[in-house]
Amino acid sequence: MIMNDHTQIDEHRDDEGAKTGMWIFIFTELLLFGGLFIVYSVYRYLNPMAFHMAAEELDIFIGTANTVILLVSSMTIAMAITSIQLKRKRLTLILMGITVLLALLFLVNKYFEWTGKISHGIFPGSEILHQSSQGEILFFGLYYAMTGLHALHIIVGVTFIGYVMWLVKTDDVKYDDYVILENSALYWHLVDLIWIFLFPLFYLIT
Amino acid sequence: MENGQHAHIVKYKTFVVVLIVLLVFTFSSVGITQIDLGVYSVTAALIFAVLKSILVLMYFMHLKFDKKVYALMTAGIILLLMIVILVTFLDYLYR
Numbered sequence: 001m002i003m004n005d006h007t008q009i010d011e012h013r014d015d016e017g018a019k020t021g022m023w024i025f026i027f028t029e030l031l032l033f034g035g036l037f038i039v040y041s042v043y044r045y046l047n048p049m050a051f052h053m054a055a056e057e058l059d060i061f062i063g064t065a066n067t068v069i070l071l072v073s074s075m076t077i078a079m080a081i082t083s084i085q086l087k088r089k090r091l092t093l094i095l096m097g098i099t100v101l102l103a104l105l106f107l108v109n110k111y112f113e114w115t116g117k118i119s120h121g122i123f124p125g126s127e128i129l130h131q132s133s134q135g136e137i138l139f140f141g142l143y144y145a146m147t148g149l150h151a152l153h154i155i156v157g158v159t160f161i162g163y164v165m166w167l168v169k170t171d172d173v174k175y176d177d178y179v180i181l182e183n184s185a186l187y188w189h190l191v192d193l194i195w196i197f198l199f200p201l202f203y204l205i206t
Numbered sequence: 207m208e209n210g211q212h213a214h215i216v217k218y219k220t221f222v223v224v225l226i227v228l229l230v231f232t233f234s235s236v237g238i239t240q241i242d243l244g245v246y247s248v249t250a251a252l253i254f255a256v257l258k259s260i261l262v263l264m265y266f267m268h269l270k271f272d273k274k275v276y277a278l279m280t281a282g283i284i285l286l287l288m289i290v291i292l293v294t295f296l297d298y299l300y301r
Contacts, residue, residue: 016273019272019276023276027280030284031287038290038291045295060236064232067232072225075224075266078266082218085213086215186267189262189266192266193262196258197259200252204235204247205239205248
């Protein structure tokens with residue numbers, strides 16, 4: 001073991017630093033979305049009736065389904081860390097695979113939700129929105145911008161987790177060296193965390 | 207350096223329990239906002255969202271088991287956000 005430790009000194013590695021870096025990145029993301037939430041709340045405060053009317057247009061069922069999907073996927077990626085610590089590579093890959101599949105399912109739902117809205121003529125710059133009140137234009141503008149930015153994070157998260165799956169497969173990530181898996185999981189939980197607030201603000205509060 | 211040798215291993219069961227609580231909170235927030243409570247439905251929905259995010263941060267994101275410095279930094283950022291929200295609304299409410 002001592003010999004081993006000796007040879008590992010060259011392999012520059014700082015798990016604590018990697019994780020701290022990820023957290024600091026997550027903080028910048030929280031501030032980014034926090035800023036958008038402030039914009040949303042102020043416009044809602046200034047246009048309460050229009051926001052009320054516009055929010056009724058959103059489908060609570062799709063919103064709830066996507067919330068459940070993200071919560072379950074958050075659990076599976078959290079479990080993937082436990083299973084890599086327990087040296088169960090196959091289970092780790094299965095759990096990460098489920099996370100990726102659920103993320104894709106989320107995007108499919110989002111696709112149907114958006115195309116549904118667009119086919120009803122509700123999208124930025126559409127005829128129908130031009131005839132609506134200022135508040136409704138703001139609501140749907142924020143809806144597309146914020147859920148769109150969130151969906152972009154989902155795509156980045158899926159790519160990240162997919163890449164780490166490859167590393168697990170090739171044993172570059174294993175039971176004693178898995179900080180990148182932890183970081184991809186942290187990123188995925190951030191995506192979940194943002195949705196936890198997007199969901200009530202856009203779908204529930206009408 | 208830390209090689210994860212003495213890393214805390216969270217049980218699968220813990221995650222399952224956390225997920226169940228998260229789902230209960232989700233359906234409760236959907237249920238409570240269907241009843242017309244006026245301003246309180248916003249408050250109720252946000253309280254559930256805050257409770258859910260605390261669970262995600264503490265358990266899924268390992269803040270409960272990691273070094274305390276991460277939890278402290280996270281608390282600091284949340285405090286900063288809340289101050290900014292407070293100041294913004296003090297402006298809009300008392301113009």
